[in-house]
Amino acid sequence: MELSKRQQEIIEIVKADGPITGENIAERLSLTRATLRPDLAILTMAGFLEARPRVGYFFTGKTGSELLSEKIKKFKVHEFQQVPIVIKENVSVYDAISTMFLEDVGTLFVLNEKGCLSGVLSRKDLLRASMGQQDLNSIAVHIIMTRMPNINVCQKDDLLLDAAQQLINKEIDGLPVVKEGEEGLVVIGRITKTTITKVFVELAIDSHV
Numbered sequence: 001m002e003l004s005k006r007q008q009e010i011i012e013i014v015k016a017d018g019p020i021t022g023e024n025i026a027e028r029l030s031l032t033r034a035t036l037r038p039d040l041a042i043l044t045m046a047g048f049l050e051a052r053p054r055v056g057y058f059f060t061g062k063t064g065s066e067l068l069s070e071k072i073k074k075f076k077v078h079e080f081q082q083v084p085i086v087i088k089e090n091v092s093v094y095d096a097i098s099t100m101f102l103e104d105v106g107t108l109f110v111l112n113e114k115g116c117l118s119g120v121l122s123r124k125d126l127l128r129a130s131m132g133q134q135d136l137n138s139i140a141v142h143i144i145m146t147r148m149p150n151i152n153v154c155q156k157d158d159l160l161l162d163a164a165q166q167l168i169n170k171e172i173d174g175l176p177v178v179k180e181g182e183e184g185l186v187v188i189g190r191i192t193k194t195t196i197t198k199v200f201v202e203l204a205i206d207s208h209v
């Protein structure tokens with residue numbers, strides 16, 4: 001977060017003389033309390049300052065990167081998950097490739113006849129199947145997919161950071177977001193490397209830490 005010159009001045013004043021009231025900070029800067037209000041709100045929201053009623057503002061002592069890291073550690077999967085693209089087990093490799101192009105995704109989730117998660121298909125799984133001499137219309141995806149119980153999953157209330165760590169540790173591009181159903185795991189979303197990249201960019205342009 002880029003702090004304005006005035007916001008930096010406020011922090012310096014509170015660091016040196018806190019607890020200090022908004023009124024007193026305004027006086028020191030020769031400004032009105034009203035002019036200062038948005039800056040104080042931003043600094044409090046971002047976690048640099050803490051406001052105590054009838055006492056004034058304290059400096060929390062946290063650096064920008066500590067605040068950023070605290071914020072990232074609170075992100076939950078459900079706040080960022082995207083729509084999952086799913087296909088059935090008996091779909092042909094040819095149709096799976098078409099779906100991947102049409103939906104513009106790199107990972108497909110495969111559902112069994114009960115509608116529960118049974119497999120994952122990546123780009124390379126489909127490329128590998130295409131390298132043989134077989135007719136791609138005659139091979140069903142359940143033959144080539146990575147199957148349960150070897151699928152890495154996450155749940156909507158998991159930390160996004162833990163999902164990102166799974167993507168790195170398991171060297172995969174995506175994770176299905178699942179919930180327990182009567183007959184197996186129901187796929188409700190997906191977290192991919194693109195999801196994490198988007199969050200990274202948003203954090204950089206979001207001015208309120």
Ligand code: ADP
Pocket residue numbers: 107120121122123124125145146150151152153171172173174175176
């Ligand atoms: P690519 O094959 O394009 O490099 P991935 O790295 O995602 O894409 O996939 C590598 C392998 O891991 C593939 O065989 C794929 O089926 C499998 N895979 C992908 N996602 C998962 C997952 N969530 N859980 C388990 N295996 C997965």
